[in-house]
Amino acid sequence: MLMGLLEPGPRSGYELRKALLGSPLKHFSESPGAIYPALRRLESNGWIAPLSEAPAGRGRRDLRLTPGGRAALVSWLRRPVTRDDVVWRLEELALRFAFLDSVLPPTAAPRFLEDFVKETAAYLEELRAFHRANAATMTLTGRLGFESGLALYAAKLGWGRRALRQLRRSPR
Amino acid sequence: MLMGLLEPGPRSGYELRKALLGSPLKHFSESPGAIYPALRRLESNGWIAPLSEAPAGRGRRDLRLTPGGRAALVSWLRRPVTRDDVVWRLEELALRFAFLDSVLPPTAAPRFLEDFVKETAAYLEELRAFHRANAATMTLTGRLGFESGLALYAAKLGWGRRALRQLRRSPR
DNA sequence: GTGCACATGTAATGTGTTACATGATTAT
């Protein structure tokens, strides 16, 4: 995510943090204790680098994406959507999708959505089968709680289909 | 979650793990490296205890909820639903709700849902306001990705309202 | 020259992940 935010141009860690604080969607950490160490790790991987080599001690430090970092970002965004992504990392998928068209060609987004819709539809069918088989044995709130998961995946599937239609109507 | 699963009666760590593996909804870890250390922590807190005091070396070890553990479980389930829960811990909320009626009196579930609906509706309105204000400046997939978050919270809100109506029709 | 926001960090702690190890029990 940090590299995706650096893609349009260099920014400081503080600005990256402000960008996260500015979004009302809170699926990822925005604490300095997570962000600054993460930036150091990206730097020691050679994926980002300070804009000016001057040591500068403390104080503002602008960071840019290196060519290697861009390649790593691209390979993250290119990863096919798998069942495991849908089951375990649903919000990371939304994040990947959001960065898609600032880094990859416009064909990438519909391809992503096709995979997403396919995997989500299959998984939702599994959830419904489980519900049919086990609803009778569950407690009342246990069953309703499970149905909250069903509602979540049904909504994500609906979103994926709508988004796909929209992309096809306006392919830009 | 582990204490909630132990509430109906003593079970071994392996059985708890099988219960997690058996659910198609995967919002929480089911790895032995997470479960067994967590059980040890609960044990050292005095919240769970082995059923038989015999050392037993290796091999099956059945665990039961202690009175203190039950109290901790109850206080977790009784916690009011806050905005922060909705924003940061949506799936933990679904889990808490699922355990509600096996531990608390039947009035707890509608109260939970009233708070949930109120907080979720307010948050969803914030998300929509942000969308109105910023959709024009976003990239195409950036905007659609944000709308996937909108769809998620709209679905959870709809679920909460339906569940509340259902509880009121059949108060048991 | 002092307060305040800007900007970056660190230390302690807890815990999840991955991969591996090992003992116990049952069936063949």
Added chain:
DNA sequence: ATAATCATGTAACACATTACATGTGCAC
């Protein structure tokens, strides 16, 4: 006896959280 499955665990590593610390630059 042996294999498979039951059952519990550990070690190395990475990382998030919380709370705190510290320097920088500007406005008044």
